[in-house]
Amino acid sequence: xxxxxxxxxxxxxxxxxxxxxxxxxxxxxxxxxxxxxxxxxxxxxxxxxxxxxxxxxxxxxxxxxxxxxxxxxxxxxxxxxxxxxxxxxxxxxxxxxxxxxxxxxxxxxxxxxxxxxxxxxxxxxxxxxxxxxxxxxxxxxxxxxxxxxxxxxxxxxxxxxxxxxxxxxxxxxxxxxxxxxxxxxxxxxxxxxxxxxxxxxxxxxxxxxxxxxxxxxxxxxxxxxxxxxxxxxxxxxxxxxxxxxxxxxxxxxxxxxxxxxxxxxxxxxxxxxxxxxxxxxxxxxxxxxxxxxxxxxxxxxxxxxxx
Numbered sequence: 001x002x003x004x005x006x007x008x009x010x011x012x013x014x015x016x017x018x019x020x021x022x023x024x025x026x027x028x029x030x031x032x033x034x035x036x037x038x039x040x041x042x043x044x045x046x047x048x049x050x051x052x053x054x055x056x057x058x059x060x061x062x063x064x065x066x067x068x069x070x071x072x073x074x075x076x077x078x079x080x081x082x083x084x085x086x087x088x089x090x091x092x093x094x095x096x097x098x099x100x101x102x103x104x105x106x107x108x109x110x111x112x113x114x115x116x117x118x119x120x121x122x123x124x125x126x127x128x129x130x131x132x133x134x135x136x137x138x139x140x141x142x143x144x145x146x147x148x149x150x151x152x153x154x155x156x157x158x159x160x161x162x163x164x165x166x167x168x169x170x171x172x173x174x175x176x177x178x179x180x181x182x183x184x185x186x187x188x189x190x191x192x193x194x195x196x197x198x199x200x201x202x203x204x205x206x207x208x209x210x211x212x213x214x215x216x217x218x219x220x221x222x223x224x225x226x227x228x229x230x231x232x233x234x235x236x237x238x239x240x241x242x243x244x245x246x247x248x249x250x251x252x253x254x255x256x257x258x259x260x261x262x263x264x265x266x267x268x269x270x271x272x273x274x275x276x277x278x279x280x281x282x283x284x285x286x287x288x289x290x291x292x293x294x295x296x297x298x299x300x301x302x303x304x305x306x307x
Contacts, residue, residue: 008081008083008104008147009036009081011036012032012033012036012080012081012082012083013032013082013083013084013085013147014028014029014032014082014083014084014085015084015085015141015147016085017084017085017086017090017103018086018088020090021090021091022055022061022067022069022090022091022092022093022100023052023055025084025086025090025103026048026051026052026055026069026103026105027048028084029069029082029083029084029103029105030044030047030048030051030082030105031044032082032084033080033082033105033107036082037080042073042075042076046073047071047073047107050071050073051069051070051071051105051107053071054069054070054071055069058302059092059093059094059095060092061092061093061094061095061100062094062095062120062124063094063095063096063098064096064098064127064133064134065089065098065099065100065101065102065133065134065135066100066102066103066104066123066124066127066134067092067094067100067102067103067104068103068104068105068106068116068120068123069103069104069105069106070105070106070107070108070116071107072107072108072109072110072113072116073107073108073109073110074109074110075109076107076108076109077109078108078109078112078115079106079107079108079112079115079116079119080106080107080108081104081105081106081119082104082105083102083103083104083105083147084102084103084105085101085102085103085138085141085147086100086101086102086103087101087138088101089101090103101134101135101138102134102137102138104119104120104123106119106120114162117162117303117304118162121162121163121166124166125165125166128165161266161267162266162267162304163263163264163265163266163267164261164262164263164264164265164269164270164282164284164295165263165264165284165292166303167270167295167299167300167303167304168263168284168292168293168294168295168299169293169294169295169296169299170292170293171197171283171291171293171294173187173191173193173196174196174197174198174199174291175187175196175197175198175199175209175250176198176199176200176201176206176250177198177200177206177249177250177251177254178249178250178251179249179250180246180248180249180250181214181245181248181249181250181252181253182245182246182248184196184209184250185214188211194210194211194280194281195208195209195210195211195280195281196208196209196210197283197291197294198250198254199291202290203290203291204285204288204289204290204291205260205283205285205289205290205291206254206256207254207255207256207257208254208255208258208281208283209250209253209254209255210255213253213254213255214253217252217253258273258277258279258282260282260283260284260285260289260291261273261282261283261284261285261295262284262285262286262287263284263285263286263287263292265284267304270282270295270300271300274295274296274297274300280296280297281294281295281296282294282295282296
């Protein structure tokens with residue numbers, strides 16, 4: 001299994017980046033890369049254009065002070081990584097709007113499409129599993145021998161499969177079984193949501209509430225067997241719902257299944273749920289069933305197919 005320090009080499013680090021725009025940061029790190037790998041035969045300007053084009057299409061600032069500008073270049077040999085540290089932060093237009101303090105520039109061949117993603121996941125896993133935040137990590141780097149020494153101290157594997165924990169997104173909107181259905185539907189409306197996780201008082205996942213559950217509320221079972229409803233067009237399917245909704249709770253609607261995925265669920269398991277099981281969103285829990293977040297179809301496009 002490859003370790004982070006197989007790719008992050010001692011001399012391929014710029015630890016004194018000054019705050020400036022992200023494209024200047026990328027250029028500085030690319031200059032460092034060509035300096036560290038003098039045998040590269042490709043044109044530096046072409047590589048810079050590829051990285052810039054990728055950055056223009058969508059920021060690689062993933063949040064929490066980390067950014068992973070990258071490109072997959074034909075005829076590139078292996079995976080090359082250069083690390084930059086900017087103690088005062090630089091604007092990468094990150095998803096959480098937090099200034100980036102650590103930048104990992106990565107170049108690989110298209111023939112190894114997962115190399116960049118696995119390395120990025122390994123680095124994110126390093127911070128997640130060691131409980132490090134960017135500021136404390138950077139302070140330790142300067143005090144205890146630099147970034148290479150710190151990465152080497154807790155050297156994480158990068159060749160593990162991509163798991164749910166690597167691509168899950170946090171969820172701000174949750175409900176409990178005792179939340180009123182009016183409040184739940186208002187949350188759905190205001191946030192354009194099709195499904196909400198149902199959480200207990202300890203943060204454990206109980207199930208999910210979807211628009212379909214609400215649509216099906218006390219719908220006669222035989223409706224699902226009909227080929228047409230033209231002969232009963234005058235019936236209002238939501239009449240009873242609107243008449244008694246003030247007394248309804250999430251517990252009257254939500255489903256205890258399908259089950260949430262574990263944080264270590266593989267990419268194949270995730271795609272199986274989204275495609276074969278036709279779920280628009282899957283929720284993710286830790287080993288104690290505490291809710292972590294969600295993965296939807298867009299997550300796969302955004303973090304796997306597009307990244």
